[in-house]
Amino acid sequence: MTNLRRLGSTDLKIAPLVLGGNVFGWTADRDASFAVLDAFVAGGGTMIDTADVYSAWVPGHQGGESETMIGEWLKTSGRRDDVLIATKVGMLPGEGGAKLAPARIAAACEASLQRLGTDRIDLYYAHQDDDAVPQEDVVAAFGKLIDAGKVRVIGASNFHAGRLKSAIEVAERAGLPRYHVLQPEYNLVSRGKFEGELQDYCVTENIGVLPYYGLASGFLTGKYRSEKDFGQSVRGSRMSAMLDANGPAVLAAMDAVAEETGATLAQIALAWLIAQPGIAAPIASATSVKQLEESMGALTLDLTKDQLDRLTAAGV
Numbered sequence: 001m002t003n004l005r006r007l008g009s010t011d012l013k014i015a016p017l018v019l020g021g022n023v024f025g026w027t028a029d030r031d032a033s034f035a036v037l038d039a040f041v042a043g044g045g046t047m048i049d050t051a052d053v054y055s056a057w058v059p060g061h062q063g064g065e066s067e068t069m070i071g072e073w074l075k076t077s078g079r080r081d082d083v084l085i086a087t088k089v090g091m092l093p094g095e096g097g098a099k100l101a102p103a104r105i106a107a108a109c110e111a112s113l114q115r116l117g118t119d120r121i122d123l124y125y126a127h128q129d130d131d132a133v134p135q136e137d138v139v140a141a142f143g144k145l146i147d148a149g150k151v152r153v154i155g156a157s158n159f160h161a162g163r164l165k166s167a168i169e170v171a172e173r174a175g176l177p178r179y180h181v182l183q184p185e186y187n188l189v190s191r192g193k194f195e196g197e198l199q200d201y202c203v204t205e206n207i208g209v210l211p212y213y214g215l216a217s218g219f220l221t222g223k224y225r226s227e228k229d230f231g232q233s234v235r236g237s238r239m240s241a242m243l244d245a246n247g248p249a250v251l252a253a254m255d256a257v258a259e260e261t262g263a264t265l266a267q268i269a270l271a272w273l274i275a276q277p278g279i280a281a282p283i284a285s286a287t288s289v290k291q292l293e294e295s296m297g298a299l300t301l302d303l304t305k306d307q308l309d310r311l312t313a314a315g316v
Helices: 030-042 065-077 104-118 137-147 161-174 197-205 216-221 227-232 236-246 247-261 264-273 289-300 305-314
Strands: 018-019 048-051 082-088 121-124 152-157 179-183 283-285
Touching: 018 030, 030 065, 030 289, 065 082, 065 104, 082 104, 082 216, 104 137, 121 137, 121 179, 137 152, 137 161, 161 197, 161 305, 216 236, 216 247, 216 264, 236 247, 247 264, 247 305, 264 289
Parallel strands: 018 048, 018 283, 048 082, 082 121, 121 152, 152 179
Antiparallel strands: none
């Protein structure tokens, strides 16, 4: 396993690939979920990412399905002290109000702890910004959870640069805990939401970045190369915009690197992310051990500067 990386300025150390838990209890049943989780830890993986809202979008689901599945695995495997658990609040309505209302944060944390069957959340995110609640109230609510020992580190997901900066400034002025981690959308074909001001700020402030959609919903695996491929999965309809933009050029550059290295396109996409400034680890989910093992192959793939530069240029 690749050496662990310190997550921003926190005391958390992680492997450079985080296991995405959105599929657990959804497209991965109990047996598949447990097999993937077992294989991830056996391969040296350290952090599992989930959210209270996973998978509320599925008919008949209410949210919490992923946390519940992970909780069952933690209890069965006895591996709680071997992994770091990241989860989120802010997208699942419920007790205490909406989004990031302080009472909602408190209630959602208790519900997540119960589903996960643990006494602590290692990394707790604001899943999305909430401009209806003063930022000082939000970080104060997180601070109470840290003081109670229920949360170790807090992070922000889907925040733009201005709001992340102001949230951190508010916290520091008030002597409250600050966001140490950012989870943005970022990959070879979706770069505008992170690169530039937000990435520069994270590098300057030593904010650990754990991007999601590292494989662009599967586009960067290479299986969606024309409209006739869209029917391969429920995600196919999302691929049209990528094919109309820089997607074909990115896939061509990736194909060339694959020819040179023998690596798969998924491994190349993740290895490119791992090499970017400010990135601690990309997040990748898997519904099978085979899929997981392919993703983890990115940890031992060392792309040359020339290869990285060609991939970067293709996505502009």
